[in-house]
Amino acid sequence: MPDSLPVVIAGAGPTGLMCALALRKQGIPVVLCEAEPALTHDLRAGSFHPPTLEMMAPYGITAKMHETGLKVQRWQIRNRPGDLVAEFDLDLLKDITPYPYRLHLEQHRLTPIQLDILKRNKDVEINFGHTLKSFTQDADGVTVTFGTGGADRTIKASWLIGADGGRSAVRKGLDVEFEGFTWPELFVVVSTPYDFAQHGFAFNCYIADPVEWGALFKVPDDGAPGLWRLAYPVNPEESEEALLSPDRIESALQRLVPKAGPYEVRYKSTYRVHQRVASSFRAGRVLLAGDAAHLNNPLGGFGLNSGIHDAINLSDKLARHWHGESEALLDLYSRQRRAATIEQVQAMSIRNKQTMEERDPAVQRARLEELVAIAADPVKAREHLLNTSMISGLKRANEVT
Numbered sequence: 001m002p003d004s005l006p007v008v009i010a011g012a013g014p015t016g017l018m019c020a021l022a023l024r025k026q027g028i029p030v031v032l033c034e035a036e037p038a039l040t041h042d043l044r045a046g047s048f049h050p051p052t053l054e055m056m057a058p059y060g061i062t063a064k065m066h067e068t069g070l071k072v073q074r075w076q077i078r079n080r081p082g083d084l085v086a087e088f089d090l091d092l093l094k095d096i097t098p099y100p101y102r103l104h105l106e107q108h109r110l111t112p113i114q115l116d117i118l119k120r121n122k123d124v125e126i127n128f129g130h131t132l133k134s135f136t137q138d139a140d141g142v143t144v145t146f147g148t149g150g151a152d153r154t155i156k157a158s159w160l161i162g163a164d165g166g167r168s169a170v171r172k173g174l175d176v177e178f179e180g181f182t183w184p185e186l187f188v189v190v191s192t193p194y195d196f197a198q199h200g201f202a203f204n205c206y207i208a209d210p211v212e213w214g215a216l217f218k219v220p221d222d223g224a225p226g227l228w229r230l231a232y233p234v235n236p237e238e239s240e241e242a243l244l245s246p247d248r249i250e251s252a253l254q255r256l257v258p259k260a261g262p263y264e265v266r267y268k269s270t271y272r273v274h275q276r277v278a279s280s281f282r283a284g285r286v287l288l289a290g291d292a293a294h295l296n297n298p299l300g301g302f303g304l305n306s307g308i309h310d311a312i313n314l315s316d317k318l319a320r321h322w323h324g325e326s327e328a329l330l331d332l333y334s335r336q337r338r339a340a341t342i343e344q345v346q347a348m349s350i351r352n353k354q355t356m357e358e359r360d361p362a363v364q365r366a367r368l369e370e371l372v373a374i375a376a377d378p379v380k381a382r383e384h385l386l387n388t389s390m391i392s393g394l395k396r397a398n399e400v401t
């Protein structure tokens, strides 16, 4: 009976942890394997939309996140001189969600919450230092080989979930295309405790500019005063050393808000951004979720949120199949989540970036005026917020049959 074998999950990022939690909640045996010796701590996503908070609430994750997260009710579009162009207030959604705001919390503060809750479940096996190397599958199950630093370990699984991030070894082991493109520019992300709110900046702002657009948002850090993170594009042909030199970082921050004295900079890094979607999220008994299945630019804060949405959708369907329903549900998972990714996440994140970086001043003015008109009209603003908060896209995708 293949389904008495556990479901093996590769990757203990937010997506893999969420899959493990959701499957265990439905009585399914789970083995979670993570390549690193501990949860990763690098600076990544940090903005959670209302549906994601709703999905994580039954696990106790959302309540725990609220202990340190920042509620961000308003977000803004600004231009480079720093002027406010349009402001959107999520309070307009208070009749349809208990969380009418974005919650800001660093990804590396979410994963320990997920892991703590998962560990309370005695029937889950969690292995760090297990790097998926290869797998084979047949009609009855999947045989997965992990490198462990010593002898390889082989685990027999009923299903394998690849939640092993953008460079997914699981995806690469399948006959699945990773369709899309890579943006030519690199992104720099810098963090400073300087308080931009004193200049009227909301905790989440997008800054339109044909040369140097930006995205600014505040995360809680270890507590007050918190950290503001600025992301902006740079020339990939320059060395990382030059791009991250103190002078260059300082002048980027001074261009955002000129001030006397230098900025205190806590973190800085560069990263490359892709727009890619796997041609299928299922191949036999192997399933893909999160960054392993899709990648997008950070404008809109969709990447991590959609990984959680994948995990919940997938775990629900896998559990229904486990308890007797048709295996075809797993194809439905792939269709629904690919639809959400392509029609919502890819389309909106690409459009957001194009609006911010539009080089033709007349076109950019027209796009920004459109946003001003939307923000000024409560009916249109509500529709815009339903889209940008991922509520409409999720609803449409869940209707896919």
Ligand SMILES: Cc1cc2nc3c(=O)[nH]c(=O)nc-3n(C[C@H](O)[C@H](O)[C@H](O)COP(=O)(O)OP(=O)(O)OC[C@H]3O[C@@H](n4cnc5c(N)ncnc54)[C@H](O)[C@@H]3O)c2cc1C
Pocket: 010, 011, 012, 013, 014, 015, 016, 033, 034, 035, 036, 040, 043, 044, 045, 046, 047, 107, 130, 131, 132, 133, 163, 164, 165, 166, 168, 169, 270, 271, 289, 290, 291, 292, 298, 300, 301, 302, 303, 304, 305, 307
């Ligand atoms: C530098 C950076 C900045 C980002 N900034 C933003 C942002 O501002 N906003 C936003 O929305 N999104 C952002 N993202 C995207 C966001 O962080 C991801 O969407 C999110 O991490 C997806 O979670 P995941 O669990 O699917 O993948 P990951 O978080 O990548 O987790 C995958 C896990 O799998 C493990 N793993 C990898 N290979 C193996 C293997 N062979 N075997 C076992 N385990 C393996 C990894 O160690 C990791 O723990 C950023 C991403 C990066 C890389």
